[in-house]
Amino acid sequence: MKNHVWRPLFIVLAIVGGILITRTLLVPSDFGIWERGYMYGWHRKSNEDVWKKYPIKYKTAKVCAECHKDKFNDLKDSPHASISCENCHGPNYNHPKDPLGLDIDRRRDLCIRCHAYLPYRDSARAKIPGIDPQKHYPTEECIMCHYPHNPKKPNPKHHTAGVKP
Amino acid sequence: MINRREFCKKTMMIAGGLAIPLTALEIFDPRRLHAEKDGKEKVRWVFLVDINKCVGCGLCVKACKIENDVNWDANVTRTWVERYVVTKDGQVNIDSPKGCRDGFTTQKIDQAHIGLKEIKPEDIAKGFFVPKLCNHCENPPCVQVCPVGATYQTQEGVVLVDRSWCIGCGYCVMGCPYGVRFFHPELHVAEKCTLCYHRLSQGLKSACVDACPFGARRVGNIRDPEDPVTKIITMEPVNVLKEEFGTKPQVFYLGSSKEVK
Numbered sequence: 001m002k003n004h005v006w007r008p009l010f011i012v013l014a015i016v017g018g019i020l021i022t023r024t025l026l027v028p029s030d031f032g033i034w035e036r037g038y039m040y041g042w043h044r045k046s047n048e049d050v051w052k053k054y055p056i057k058y059k060t061a062k063v064c065a066e067c068h069k070d071k072f073n074d075l076k077d078s079p080h081a082s083i084s085c086e087n088c089h090g091p092n093y094n095h096p097k098d099p100l101g102l103d104i105d106r107r108r109d110l111c112i113r114c115h116a117y118l119p120y121r122d123s124a125r126a127k128i129p130g131i132d133p134q135k136h137y138p139t140e141e142c143i144m145c146h147y148p149h150n151p152k153k154p155n156p157k158h159h160t161a162g163v164k165p
Numbered sequence: 166m167i168n169r170r171e172f173c174k175k176t177m178m179i180a181g182g183l184a185i186p187l188t189a190l191e192i193f194d195p196r197r198l199h200a201e202k203d204g205k206e207k208v209r210w211v212f213l214v215d216i217n218k219c220v221g222c223g224l225c226v227k228a229c230k231i232e233n234d235v236n237w238d239a240n241v242t243r244t245w246v247e248r249y250v251v252t253k254d255g256q257v258n259i260d261s262p263k264g265c266r267d268g269f270t271t272q273k274i275d276q277a278h279i280g281l282k283e284i285k286p287e288d289i290a291k292g293f294f295v296p297k298l299c300n301h302c303e304n305p306p307c308v309q310v311c312p313v314g315a316t317y318q319t320q321e322g323v324v325l326v327d328r329s330w331c332i333g334c335g336y337c338v339m340g341c342p343y344g345v346r347f348f349h350p351e352l353h354v355a356e357k358c359t360l361c362y363h364r365l366s367q368g369l370k371s372a373c374v375d376a377c378p379f380g381a382r383r384v385g386n387i388r389d390p391e392d393p394v395t396k397i398i399t400m401e402p403v404n405v406l407k408e409e410f411g412t413k414p415q416v417f418y419l420g421s422s423k424e425v426k
Contacts, residue, residue, distance in 0.1 A: 035320035040308045043317030047327040054363035057232050058372050082378040087224050091231050113222040113268030114378075120250070120292025124379060125220040133270060 059092035061085045067096075071149065078150035088148065108133065111142040209322045210360055210415075211387040212371075213394045213403070214296050217420035218381035221246055221294035223268035228376035230266065232361065239350040242266065243358040244298040244373055249424050250274060253290045257424045258282065269294070295425050296382060298373070299324060299345040299358035300406065300414030307337035307346060307357075316355065322415060323362050328354050342410045360384065387415070 030045040064085040065072040075081055086092060088110060090102045117130030142148075147155040167175075229244045230237055245264030251257050262275040273281035305324050308316050315330040316337055326337075331354035338346045338355060349356035361371035365384070369375070374382045385394025397403065397419070404421040405414045418425070 031314065034317075036318045040305060040318040042314040044314070044327055044330060047317075047325065047330070048319055048362075050328075051325055051359060051362045052366045054233075054359075056364055056367065056369065058228055058375055060369065060375050080378075082380075084375055084378065087228070087376055087378070091228075109267060109270075112270045113224065114220055116268075116270040118221070118269060118272055118292065119286035119289055121289075122291055123220065123293045124218050124381075125292075125294075128220060 057091040057093055058084075058086050063092060064089075074149045078152065080149065080151060106141060106143055108140075108142055111146075111148075115142075207388060208320075209387045210301065210365060211322075211385055211394065211398065212298065212301070212360065212416040213383040213385065213397060213419065214416060215381045215383075215419040216293055216295055216422075216425075218379045219246065219294040219296055220379060220381075221248055221265060221269040222378070223265040224376045224378065225296060225373035225382060226264050226266045228372040229358075232364075232372035233359070235356070236350045237266075240264070241347045241350060241356070243345070243356070244296065247295045247297060248274070248292065249295060249422070250284055250292045251290045251424055252284060252288045254288075258284065259426075265294075291422075293420075293422070295418075295421075296373075297343070297345070297406075298416060299360070300343055300412065300416045301358075301360060303413035303415060304411060306410070306412055307341045310336040310340040312336065319362070321362075321365075323360050323365075324357065325359055325362060326355050326357060328352060331355050342407050342412065343414075 028044055028046070031043070032045065034041040034043065034045060061072070061084045068085075071085075075083075075085075089104050092102070093099060095102055112131075112133045114125075114128050115130055116133050118125050120126060137145075143155055145155060147153045223246055226242055226244055226246060229235070230242060233243060235241065235243060240263060242264035245261050246269075247259055247261045247265075248269055249257060249259055258274045260275040262269075271281075272286070273283050276282050301318075301322055301324050303322070305318055308318055308324060311317075312334065313330060313332055315327045315332065316324065317327070318324050328349075333348065333353055333355070335348070335355070338348065346355055346357045348354070361369075361373075364371060371382075371384050374384050383394050385392040385398075387395050387398065389395055398417050401419060403417040403419055404425075405417060406425070407414070
């Protein structure tokens, strides 16, 4: 064949070769279709381990009970028993190493998440004692009178504050 | 000249002959075979939401945001809780201020720019709360539309995003019929619920499941017939969201109602 046929063909071959070489350099070796097939599993396998190693912040109440057995037992028989420690005391992270102490949420806002009255008769919310946050001692913190670990008892620390429930 | 019998025979042979190599390719892909040999079908995470137990406290949303480092003040969240208030005249009011990050503490319905809507308690026929999260679909449309392979489904059925590979085109955000995807406000890549893949891999439950005091959220392995979540899904009347999209969602709802979308 003549030269004018071969020349563009070489150029095309060079371009294709170049694309293939750059592709092998850029695409990681663990990129593939893996378990879920081409449509749903086309990914970099090593990214699964990246997600598996994501740091855990909430270590669950079981870890809290290892050291704070007294507080755990205090809560055990109360109507608040199903509330995990970390919901109010904040996530564990690597406590007691880091942080040394946890930032406890003592605000009204936390209590009224469940205890603000809402008029939905058939929802689970209706089974929880509810108040109107605008009318029920709006300027006081709930823990001034109520003991959060067991709301049936008065708060031993703050009972003398002079506010009657 | 070809007769009718010969014509039919040859047509069938050609069609059959064409079909064989396609299926053979599917069967003899060595990488696929290897993956299937290594414990496929052992674990498939599914999620169960009990609407009857949810009180709209939003502790799940709080825990999720902190556990997964989703910016606290940005109005985006991997999971959220919707409030449905149906009035006696049939009107459905839905809201989820800040995704229920701070819980539902007022009776007023948040209508964004329109303002707060007050509904008289005597007009309310029913009110309930619906937690929402990624459905970790068996056929995830968000994964199909990704042009670079940055989002994928693991063999446990969890849909994840490869943050270092995502180009931020937003196709998946548009492709999800449930609206669970968004852009990470700091990393500027697609963000979504991972079902706390890091916690599940280490034997813990998802952060929202551990945070829920009422047992309204549960996670389980549908491949394990002894799993209590599997038992409920197989034996009790559960529902899924937007079944008509064909995505085969794997978040099951107990106590769902026709108003839930």
